[in-house]
Structures are given as C-alpha cells and as structure tokens.
Amino acid sequence: MSFNDIIGQDIAKEIIQKDIIKGRVASSYLFVGPNGVGKKLTAINLTKTLNCLKKMSEPCDDCVICKLIDKGHFPDLILISPNEKGNIKIDRIRELKQILSLRTTAKRVVIIDDAETMNDEAQNAFLKTLEEPPPDTTIILISSNLNYLFSTIISRCKIVKFGRLNISELEILLKKHGIKNHKLLANLSGGSIGKAVRLSESPVRKEAIKFAHFPVRKRLSVVRNLKDISIEEFLDSLYVLYGDVLVKHFGLKVRNTDIDLSDKELPLSLKGMDVIREAMLALKYNVNSENVLYRLSYKLPELI
Amino acid sequence: MYTVFARKYRPQNFDDVIGQEHCTTTLKNAISKGTIAHAYLFAGPRGVGKTTTARILSKALNCNSGSTPNPCNKCTNCKEIMQGNSLDVLEIDGASNRGIDEVRTLRENARYVPSSSRYKIYIIDEVHMLTKEAFNALLKTLEEPPSHIVFIFATTHPQKVPQTILSRCQRFNFRRISLEDIINTLKYIIEKEDVKIEGKALILIAKKADGALRDAEGMLDQLASYSDAIIKEEDVRNVLGLPGEDVFFDMQSYIINGKTKEILTLIQQLTESGISSEEILTGFIEHLRSVLLVSNNINVGILDEEKEKYTKASSKLTANVILRIMRFLLEAKKEMRYSENPDIYLLEIMARLAAFKIVPIEDIIENLKKIPIKLQKGRDAYKVKESEDSYEVSQPPPPLPPQVPTKLKDTPPDKELTNIWQQLASDIEIESKALAHTLILGKPIQMDEESITVMFSNEYHRNSIEEKKVLVEKHLSEIVGNKLKIIFKESPVIESKKESAILKKALEIFSAEIISKGG
Numbered sequence: 001m002s003f004n005d006i007i008g009q010d011i012a013k014e015i016i017q018k019d020i021i022k023g024r025v026a027s028s029y030l031f032v033g034p035n036g037v038g039k040k041l042t043a044i045n046l047t048k049t050l051n052c053l054k055k056m057s058e059p060c061d062d063c064v065i066c067k068l069i070d071k072g073h074f075p076d077l078i079l080i081s082p083n084e085k086g087n088i089k090i091d092r093i094r095e096l097k098q099i100l101s102l103r104t105t106a107k108r109v110v111i112i113d114d115a116e117t118m119n120d121e122a123q124n125a126f127l128k129t130l131e132e133p134p135p136d137t138t139i140i141l142i143s144s145n146l147n148y149l150f151s152t153i154i155s156r157c158k159i160v161k162f163g164r165l166n167i168s169e170l171e172i173l174l175k176k177h178g179i180k181n182h183k184l185l186a187n188l189s190g191g192s193i194g195k196a197v198r199l200s201e202s203p204v205r206k207e208a209i210k211f212a213h214f215p216v217r218k219r220l221s222v223v224r225n226l227k228d229i230s231i232e233e234f235l236d237s238l239y240v241l242y243g244d245v246l247v248k249h250f251g252l253k254v255r256n257t258d259i260d261l262s263d264k265e266l267p268l269s270l271k272g273m274d275v276i277r278e279a280m281l282a283l284k285y286n287v288n289s290e291n292v293l294y295r296l297s298y299k300l301p302e303l304i
Numbered sequence: 305m306y307t308v309f310a311r312k313y314r315p316q317n318f319d320d321v322i323g324q325e326h327c328t329t330t331l332k333n334a335i336s337k338g339t340i341a342h343a344y345l346f347a348g349p350r351g352v353g354k355t356t357t358a359r360i361l362s363k364a365l366n367c368n369s370g371s372t373p374n375p376c377n378k379c380t381n382c383k384e385i386m387q388g389n390s391l392d393v394l395e396i397d398g399a400s401n402r403g404i405d406e407v408r409t410l411r412e413n414a415r416y417v418p419s420s421s422r423y424k425i426y427i428i429d430e431v432h433m434l435t436k437e438a439f440n441a442l443l444k445t446l447e448e449p450p451s452h453i454v455f456i457f458a459t460t461h462p463q464k465v466p467q468t469i470l471s472r473c474q475r476f477n478f479r480r481i482s483l484e485d486i487i488n489t490l491k492y493i494i495e496k497e498d499v500k501i502e503g504k505a506l507i508l509i510a511k512k513a514d515g516a517l518r519d520a521e522g523m524l525d526q527l528a529s530y531s532d533a534i535i536k537e538e539d540v541r542n543v544l545g546l547p548g549e550d551v552f553f554d555m556q557s558y559i560i561n562g563k564t565k566e567i568l569t570l571i572q573q574l575t576e577s578g579i580s581s582e583e584i585l586t587g588f589i590e591h592l593r594s595v596l597l598v599s600n601n602i603n604v605g606i607l608d609e610e611k612e613k614y615t616k617a618s619s620k621l622t623a624n625v626i627l628r629i630m631r632f633l634l635e636a637k638k639e640m641r642y643s644e645n646p647d648i649y650l651l652e653i654m655a656r657l658a659a660f661k662i663v664p665i666e667d668i669i670e671n672l673k674k675i676p677i678k679l680q681k682g683r684d685a686y687k688v689k690e691s692e693d694s695y696e697v698s699q700p701p702p703p704l705p706p707q708v709p710t711k712l713k714d715t716p717p718d719k720e721l722t723n724i725w726q727q728l729a730s731d732i733e734i735e736s737k738a739l740a741h742t743l744i745l746g747k748p749i750q751m752d753e754e755s756i757t758v759m760f761s762n763e764y765h766r767n768s769i770e771e772k773k774v775l776v777e778k779h780l781s782e783i784v785g786n787k788l789k790i791i792f793k794e795s796p797v798i799e800s801k802k803e804s805a806i807l808k809k810a811l812e813i814f815s816a817e818i819i820s821k822g823g
Contacts, residue, residue, distance in 0.1 A: 011542050011543065014530065015526065018529050019529050023306055024306045024525070024528075024529040025306055026306070026525070026526075027307075027308065027311075090400070093400070097400065121399070121402070123399075124399030124400075124430050124433040125397065125399040125400035125402075125433075126399075127397070127399060127429070127430055128395075128397040128399070128400070128430070129397075131311075131355075132311065132388075147642075151349075151350050152350045152430075152460055155350045155351045155516055155518050155519045155522070157522070158525065159523075159526070159544075161544065161545040163545065163577075163578025163579070163580075164575075164578060166576060166577075166578065167576070190647055232644070236644050236645060239644075239645055239648060240648060243645070243648035243651060243652065246651060246652065246655055247568055247572070247651060250564060250565040250568055250569070252568055252572055266564070266659060270652065270655060273652045277639075277643075284642065
C-alpha cells in the first residue's frame with residue numbers, strides 16, 4: 001500500500017510527499033476531511049515513507065520496516081483512537097506523554113484518530129506536547145469535524161485538508177470492495193465512503209422514500225416499523241431526498257438517481273427541508289424520538 | 305529534524321514580539337525600574353505571543369548580565385531557558401498538571417531558593433485548566449510568595465480563572481495581531497528563508513490567519529514546501545481549500561437578481577470540486593464584509609487595483625441589505641456546524657436567500673407609511689357601522705369607546721339604579737362569572753317598589769338571565785332590602801337606529817356635538 005493506492009486527494013498527497021522530499025516534515029499535522037477518504041491511510045504511508053529503509057518519496061512496501069508497519073507491529077507507530085465510549089481521555093494523553101519522553105532511534109509517528117473526540121481536559125493537556133514535540137516525533141491528528149477541536153490545538157498543527165472523494169472516485173472504490181449498486185451509493189453518500197457502506201447495508205433509504213410519499217395515516221405505520229433503523233440516518237435520508245426535490249426543480253443533478261421524482265414547486269421542498277431540520281434539532285435536544293417522528297409525519301409535505 | 309517557522313522564528317527579545325507593544329513596553333520598563341511583580345497573567349487569543357513573552361521575561365529576569373530589558377541570549381542562563389532545561393525556570397503545563405497534588409508539590413519546591421539565578425520562575429501555561437482545588441491551594445502562595453519567586457500564567461480563557469487569582473496577578477491582555485503586522489512578519493521570514501511569494505497570496509494567508517501569527521507562519525511554512533518556485537495565490541487556495549474571489553462576486557449577483565438556478569448550479573460545482581461548504585459560506589460572508597467596508601473606504605487588505613471591483617459590487621446594495629444578508633448567513637453558519645449534510649444545507653439556504661426579494665429598507669418604510677392610512681380607513685368604516693346605534697360622530701375620531709358605555713348612552717340611567725345593578729353583578733360574580741358578565745350587558749331602566757325593569761339588546765342574553773331569575777332576584781333582594789321582580793324588556797333597536805340617523809345628520813349640518821340627551 002503506497003500513496004498511489006489512495007484514491008483522489010491529489011493535493012493532500014502532494015503536500016505530504018513534498019514535505020518528505022524537502023525534509024520539511026512538521027512536528028504536528030492535522031488531517032481534516034470527511035470520514036473514509038484516506039486520512040489514516042495517508043498517515044500510515046507517511047510513517048512508512050519516513051522509516052522505509054530505501055528512503056524514497058514512496059514506501060517500498062518490501063523492506064522489513066514497511067512490512068512491520070503494515071502488520072501493525074512497528075513499535076514507533078503509536079495509534080490512539082477513541083475508547084468504547086467514543087472519547088479520548090486525559091489519561092491516554094498522559095500515557096502518550098510518558099511514552100514520548102523516552103528516546104527513540106526511528107522516526108516516531110503518533111496518530112490520533114478521531115481527534116475531535118478528545119475531551120476538554122485531554123485537548124488542553126495535549127497543547128504543550130503538540131507545540132513542541134520531542135525530536136524525531138511527528139504527531140498526526142485526524143479529524144472529520146474541526147468544530148470540536150480547540151482553536152489552540154488547530155493553530156499548533158500544519159493543517160492538511162482532505163476533500164471529499166468525487167463521485168467517480170468513490171464509485172471505483174466501492175466497486176473494488178465489491179459493493180453492489182456502487183453508482184447509486186456513490187451519488188447518495190455525496191462522496192463519503194463510510195456513508196455509502198452504511199447505506200448499502202440498511203433499508204433506511206427505502207423507508208424514507210416511502211415515508212415521504214405516503215399520506216399521514218400511512219406514514220405512522222412506517223414510523224412503527226423503524227425499530228432497527230437509526231432515526232438520525234432516517235432523517236438524513238429524508239433530508240437528502242427533499243434536497244433532491246429542490247435541485248430537481250431547477251434541473252440539476254440529484255443524488256437519488258434511481259427514483260423518479262416529480263417536479264415540485266420551490267416552497268414545498270424548502271418547507272420539507274425546514275421541517276426535517278427541525279426534527280433533527282429536536283433529536284439533538286433529546287426530545288422523545290417517537291414524538292419527533294409523529295410530528296414530522298404531520299408536518300412534512302407529501303411528495304406525490 | 306525540521307523545525308516549523310513558528311518555532312524557528314519565535315521571538316527571543318521583547319522588541320521582536322509583534323503587535324504587543326502595550327505589554328512588552330510595560331514589562332521592559334518594569335524591569336529597568338526594578339518594579340517586578342511576583343505574579344503575571346498573560347491573557348489573549350491563540351498564537352499572539354503569550355508563551356513567547358513569558359519566556360523572554362524569564363530570560364530578562366535571570367540573564368547573567370543582571371536583570372535587563374534586553375536579555376543577551378548568550379549566557380548560560382539565557383541558553384538554558386531557550387533550550388527549556390533551566391533549573392530555575394519551570395515551564396509547567398497547567399492542563400496536564402492540574403490537580404491539587406501538583407500544586408502542593410509546587411508549593412513545597414517554591415520554598416527553596418533558585419540554584420544559579422536570581423529568580424525562580426514558574427511559567428504555568430494553559431492555567432485556566434487547573435482545578436478549583438488547585439487554584440485555591442495556590443492562593444496563599446500567590447499572595448505573598450518568597451521574594452525569589454515569580455509566577456507567570458498564560459491562558460486563552462482568562463474568564464475561567466477565578467477572580468481571587470486574577471486579583472493577585474498583574475494582568476496583561478494580548479491582542480490579536482493586525483493584518484499589517486502579520487504581513488510584515490511574513491515578509492521578514494520570506495526574506496530569511498529565500499521563499500518567493502505573490503503579493504496576493506501573502507495577503508490571503510495573512511487574512512486566513514485571523515489575527516494569529518502562529519497560524520500565519522504555519523500556513524506559510526506549508527506553502528513553502530508545497531509550491532515549487534513561487535507561491536501563487538492559486539496554491540494558497542488549493543492547499544487551504546478556498547474558492548476564488550470571483551466565485552463570490554458571482555454568488556452575490558445571483559442572489560441579488562434572484563437567480564436560484566444559477567446559484568445552485570454554482571454551489572454544486574464548487575462542492576463537487578472538493579471545496580467544503582463551510583469554506584464557501586465563510587468565504588462569502590467575508591466577501592460581503594469586504595464589499596461593505598471597501599464601499600466605505602475602509603482598508604481590509606485589498607489591493608488597490610481590485611478595489612474598483614468591490615465598489616462596483618456594492619453599488620447595487622445598501623449597507624442595510626448587506627447587513628441583513630450577512631446576519632442570515634451567520635445564523636446559517638452556526639447551524640451548519642452541526643449539520644450532517646452541510647452541502648445540501650448550503651443549497652437550501654442559498655435557495656432561500658435567492659428567493660428573498662431584497663428590498664431596501666427605505667422602500668419598506670415608504671410602504672409602511674401607506675399602511676396607517678389604510679388602517680385609518682378601516683377603522684372609520686367600522687365606526688360607521690357602530691355609530692348606527694350610538695352617537696359616535698366627531699372629527700378627528702377619538703379612540704373607540706368600550707362597548708358597554710356606548711350602549712348605556714341610549715338612555716342615561718338613574719345613577720343609583722346603575723350602582724345597584726353593578727353591585728348585583730359583582731355579588732353574583734362569586735357564584736357564576738358567566739352570569740355576572742351577562743348581567744352587565746343589561747341596562748336597568750327603571751325601578752319601583754315592586755319591580756325592576758331591565759333592557760337587553762340581545763335575546764340570548766335575556767333568556768339566559770331569565771333561566772336564573774330566581775337566583776338573581778334573591779341577590780337583588782339582599783341588596784335592596786325588599787323583594788323585587790325583574791321585568792325584562794327587549795331594546796328597541798330599530799327605533800334607536802332611526803333616531804340616531806336623524807341625529808347624525810343634524811350634528812353634521814350644525815357641526816355640533818351632543819352634550820346631553822333628554823328622556
């Protein structure tokens with residue numbers, strides 16, 4: 001696995017590779033971009049290239065070190081990811097500091113996956129290390145949502161932006177993984193591979209389409225059948241659908257490429273989107289999800 | 305290992321600290337006069353020089369050549385501080401050593417005199433993260449520390465530091481660094497590093513840094529390694545993922561002209577090319593800000609040759625309209641943060657914005673002015689109806705009198721009688737509010753020893769009272785003292801209407817008003 005195997009992300013790859021070639025690898029990076037677009041892969045490739053015995057701008061994938069890293073046995077690649085509760089706590093950072101205080105002979109790389117899940121204490125505890133890490137150490141923060149990271153953290157890192165994959169790139173990727181309907185899924189997910197995979201496994205979109213087209217009474221039966229489906233994802237699918245109705249009115253590209261949407265006037269789609277966002281917000285504020293859906297059933301304009 | 309610009313060009317002297325003269329000058333003077341406080345608090349946003357100044361201050365205090373505003377950076381003390389291994393300058397990360405135990409250790413150690421320098425200096429960075437207990441444990445030491453101790457606290461969140469700590473420190477507020485200062489500093493680094501950069505690219509970086517020098521240096525660093533010969537504006541946009549200026553001019557004109565299709569197409573293209581919708585929204589808000597400021601001749605770091613473009617763009621818009629659009633977009637930006645589908649959300653808000661008919665506030669006021677006239681008319685129309693059975697005719701029209709008195713005017717009743725009637729209503733209110741309310745609508749006309757005559761204009765009201773006649777009579781007898789019968793009468797509506805029409809005409813002819821009415 002080398003840089004070339006990462007689909008898309010030309011600019012991000014170029015930035016990293018140029019840093020390596022010019023010997024300007026920074027002490028801390030922040031890789032930002034949607035989930036599943038190759039951030040972690042790039043970080044691992046960076047580790048490989050820095051430590052590869054052949055010293056090129058690409059990892060050779062053949063030497064002992066490259067193989068070690070691929071197998072996850074390389075001692076100087078430290079990977080920190082959220083615990084089962086989905087956050088990174090201050091203890092993990094303290095542990096990391098302890099490890100970093102020891103010397104190393106290799107080019108050490110620390111990868112913090114989902115860095116935004118660090119809680120306040122962890123982020124604060126990390127600031128000093130991040131600004132001036134020990135020699136021969138590169139810290140790579142990976143995040144899909146900068147809003148939860150302190151500006152003081154962000155400002156200490158070299159930011160590398162990872163764009164969303166474009167639709168055709170994602171299509172290729174999905175095909176490679178043997179996922180059916182790759183074209184539709186690529187469109188639906190708007191370029192996020194994680195979302196595409198989730199959508200391929202879940203009936204959520206079908207339910208959402210039914211819901212949107214049904215009159216109120218029948219909608220309630222859909223709501224009752226939603227037990228196994230995450231309501232957030234259901235609302236998300238609805239939002240995409242009404243977004244499609246909006247752009248369809250102006251003859252633009254839609255995401256739900258497989259269904260025939262009737263042309264609706266602008267106020268209908270805007271009303272729909274507004275109502276769905278309201279429901280999403282209510283869920284965020286912990287309103288009883290059933291109530292949210294019932295209310296939505298009554299308020300959402302029908303698509304027929 | 306490679307050192308990033310921000311660390312490589314960390315100022316080593318007070319004079320090198322950019323844009324914080326109000327702090328550095330005070331500190332320099334304090335050192336030369338020997339009035340050194342025992343606790344300092346440096347507060348300010350990220351990347352403006354708090355930690356840097358703290359380190360310079362500790363060098364200045366401990367330099368071998370004596371406490372001096374200009375540390376030599378050559379002596380062992382200065383060097384040790386720069387390398388971060390001085391025994392007497394302890395840089396503590398307040399965020400990781402935040403508990404009471406750490407503070408207790410610190411207090412223990414503070415008793416010992418410095419090993420080789422004048423002062424023992426504790427720099428506590430990110431001090432806002434200390435726990436409440438830790439802060440409290442520090443209070444006594446902070447108030448009267450041994451003479452060889454200097455505390456320097458640095459924080460981005462001074463509001464999280466307890467008042468009791470704040471009041472024991474000399475506080476310095478660090479400011480965001482101005483665009484000009486950032487540009488000049490970057491120019492200095494560019495010269496030193498032999499990097500070439502386009503003027504526009506430089507301004508773009510400085511703007512994106514948003515007042516934080518470290519951010520600016522970081523971006524420059526990144527671009528220096530990304531670009532081959534010269535850093536172009538396009539490179540900056542590529543690396544930072546920013547759309548070009550032209551895009552925003554297009555967006556603006558589409559919105560003003562209500563071209564929904566065009567703006568949605570543009571946004572779909574942009575997001576598909578990998579630019580994040582947040583960046584588009586932020587960029588557009590900044591663009592509007594520039595348009596607003598440039599049209600008012602305020603410099604926002606726009607090259608002279610481009611100013612014309614902005615002035616032109618502002619010509620179709622009043623400041624009010626721009627501000628209203630900005631307000632809408634800022635709201636939207638807040639919501640976008642938590643959106644799962646920011647791309648679609650951006651399409652939605654842009655469709656909404658383009659669907660707005662943007663009317664200058666002056667026009668709205670103009671329209672509003674017309675409304676009272678209409679309202680006036682409406683009220684007059686209403687009054688004509690009302691005056692059919694009352695005598696409301698006067699110029700200019702006084703506010704509408706409440707319904708009950710108008711009706712009573714028909715036959716100004718005996719004052720005593722009215723009082724009795726009201727007393728009755730309020731007595732009954734205790735038992736039945738509805739009944740009391742209906743009673744008020746009736747008009748007692750006359751009372752003799754056996755009966756009281758009441759007139760109701762509405763049959764329904766009369767009937768409902770009649771049903772409760774027994775109750776009403778009982779209460780009435782309590783007030784009056786003897787038993788009275790209630791006689792109901794329907795009001796002679798038609799008659800009074802006729803009469804009032806004649807009266808109205810008479811009033812018009814004589815332009816008179818009614819003073820009293822007999823009978």
